[in-house]
Amino acid sequence: MPADHSRALLLGQNVTDQPQSELAQRLEGASVSIDIDLGIPGAVLTASILVRTLRRLPGRISIDPDELPTSLVERLRVEAEAIDPDRPIAVGRPRAGDTIIRIGTTGPPGSLRVIPDLHGFRLSWASNSLQQGKPASALGSAAAAAAAAAETFKVAARVIGVRGRRHRRLAWCPVTLSHRPAQGPDLPRDWQLDGLLLGLGAIGSATALILSELPVEGSLDLVDPQRFAPENVGTYSLGGAKEALDQPWKTSVAASALRRFETRSWNAVAAYLPELIDAGRLRWPPIVLTGLDSPDARRDSQRLWPDHLIDGATGDTMVGLHAITAVGRPCLACFFPPTATPTVSPTRELERATGLPTELLVRGAEILLEAHLEGLSVAHQERLRPFVGREICGLASALGLTELPDEGYRPSVAFVSLTAATLVVGRLVAIAAGWRTASNFVQYDTLAGPRQPTREWRTARPACDCVQRAGVVAEVRRRRAAYRFVDRPPSIGHDRMTPASNEA
Ligand SMILES: [Zn+2]
Numbered sequence: 007m008p009a010d011h012s013r014a015l016l017l018g019q020n021v022t023d024q025p026q027s028e029l030a031q032r033l034e035g036a037s038v039s040i041d042i043d044l045g046i047p048g049a050v051l052t053a054s055i056l057v058r059t060l061r062r063l064p065g066r067i068s069i070d071p072d073e074l075p076t077s078l079v080e081r082l083r084v085e086a087e088a089i090d091p092d093r094p095i096a097v098g099r100p101r102a103g104d105t106i107i108r109i110g111t112t113g114p115p116g117s118l119r120v121i122p123d124l125h126g127f128r129l130s131w132a133s134n135s136l137q138q139g140k141p142a143s144a145l146g147s148a149a150a151a152a153a154a155a156a157e158t159f160k161v162a163a164r165v166i167g168v169r170g171r172r173h174r175r176l177a178w179c180p181v182t183l184s185h186r187p188a189q190g191p192d193l194p195r196d197w198q199l200d201g202l203l204l205g206l207g208a209i210g211s212a213t214a215l216i217l218s219e220l221p222v223e224g225s226l227d228l229v230d231p232q233r234f235a236p237e238n239v240g241t242y243s244l245g246g247a248k249e250a251l252d253q254p255w256k257t258s259v260a261a262s263a264l265r266r267f268e269t270r271s272w273n274a275v276a277a278y279l280p281e282l283i284d285a286g287r288l289r290w291p292p293i294v295l296t297g298l299d300s301p302d303a304r305r306d307s308q309r310l311w312p313d314h315l316i317d318g319a320t321g322d323t324m325v326g327l328h329a330i331t332a333v334g335r336p337c338l339a340c341f342f343p344p345t346a347t348p349t350v351s352p353t354r355e356l357e358r359a360t361g362l363p364t365e366l367l368v369r370g371a372e373i374l375l376e377a378h379l380e381g382l383s384v385a386h387q388e389r390l391r392p393f394v395g396r397e398i399c400g401l402a403s404a405l406g407l408t409e410l411p412d413e414g415y416r417p418s419v420a421f422v423s424l425t426a427a428t429l430v431v432g433r434l435v436a437i438a439a440g441w442r443t444a445s446n447f448v449q450y451d452t453l454a455g456p457r458q459p460t461r462e463w464r465t466a467r468p469a470c471d472c473v474q475r476a477g478v479v480a481e482v483r484r485r486r487a488a489y490r491f492v493d494r495p496p497s498i499g500h501d502r503m504t505p506a507s508n509e510a
Pocket of ligand 1: 335336337338339340341466467470471472473
């Protein structure tokens with residue numbers, strides 16, 4: 007069954023100036039050569055996740071076998087083949103025209119050097135001076151692989167504008183949300199996780215992949231109403247050619263990866279869960295990690311009122327994180343209010359926020375000059391002054407105005423979803439390690455990179471239930487806490503529970 011690359015083409019079309027037919031040819035004709043420095047802790051896992059992520063896209067992948075053990079090359083080859091047997095990876099020295107990715111601190115001129123650094127990554131297209139500050143965790147390897155895949159896509163599709171620019175240097179940590187990865191916390195010793203993964207699609211499968219590689223065990227309830235489908239191969243981080251044929255439940259695909267956990271599968275939608283909890287059938291989870299694709303499902307997930315609700319989001323090339331804490335304010339419904347807000351064009355919104363005329367704002371590649379500030383209000387001038395000398399198209403994101411779309415969240419390509427999952431697991435690590443973060447909302451573009459990510463502390467909407475009915479929420483949480491530690495009922499009949507209305 008040929009892999010479905012329609013999402014990659016759609017995404018590529020939005021960030022290049024090419025029609026899909028041309029882009030398809032371009033992506034299929036792209037060739038990447040991967041070289042691994044075995045001396046870098048975490049390099050092998052980075053390579054493995056990178057190969058698996060790239061194999062969900064079209065194009066040629068080759069592994070430079072120089073100084074690599076045959077068993078490692080064979081492992082990478084088998085992992086890729088499980089995803090797309092029609093495009094086996096090649097083994098050999100780089101060819102002329104290959105994009106060279108060196109998972110190491112040094113590489114030939116023009117290559118992408120990338121290394122995991124603790125829970126984050128460092129990369130450079132230009133310099134041989136990368137240094138790993140601390141040995142990498144599996145989260146660091148996933149972050150490095152996702153970033154390297156984004157850079158590869160940028161080159162293969164010839165992405166234009168700010169998003170197409172190759173980073174001379176970039177460093178980022180999804181735990182500390184800073185550009186200094188080595189300053190992050192160590193993973194907890196004997197880390198135990200008791201939680202629920204809600205939504206095992208593009209983001210959820212990537213979250214499961216990262217968790218499966220981390221030194222963490224415990225108990226996880228896995229929730230998703232659907233079976234794996236052939237079109238998921240191009241966008242998910244778990245499942246390949248075999249799953250496309252067998253079409254197992256998505257919860258089963260995740261359970262097979264999460265071997266260190268005691269897992270239970272619930273093939274149901276989020277809306278059923280509060281009922282199951284209050285009936286004593288599903289244990290109230292302290293931590294819920296979500297990868298959902300609609301505002302409705304997000305609001306349903308909030309009704310669980312767990313101690314922590316960590317929500318990952320994607321919209322084309324954007325990734326986002328919404329982190330809800332025990333007090334429940336702001337809640338996920340504050341981020342995704344039930345009533346549709348009137349849509350304002352992004353340019354109009356930017357015009358209002360900056361005072362700059364639309365005629366200028368639509369010319370994204372133009373540089374913002376001091377002269378453009380003349381005649382604006384003092385407040386607008388102060389707001390814009392730090393951006394003088396930069397491209398106008400970066401303004402919206404820098405001012406935090408590019409919002410992920412409220413509706414129409416769609417599964418993105420695998421490297422975007424994997425990046426969103428690094429934010430989800432990053433927050434999980436922060437909580438587990440007792441690392442305090444000042445943002446409950448994070449957002450950035452995966453192609454432009456987290457150079458100037460949006461990091462904010464959002465407050466609750468006064469009209470939201472979490473404010474208006476705070477007493478009821480507290481009472482629900484108190485009652486659920488009372489039977490949190492009661493033994494679970496036997497799992498017979500639960501593992502394959504599929505409410506009839508949710509049949510795929
Ligand atoms: Zn709320």
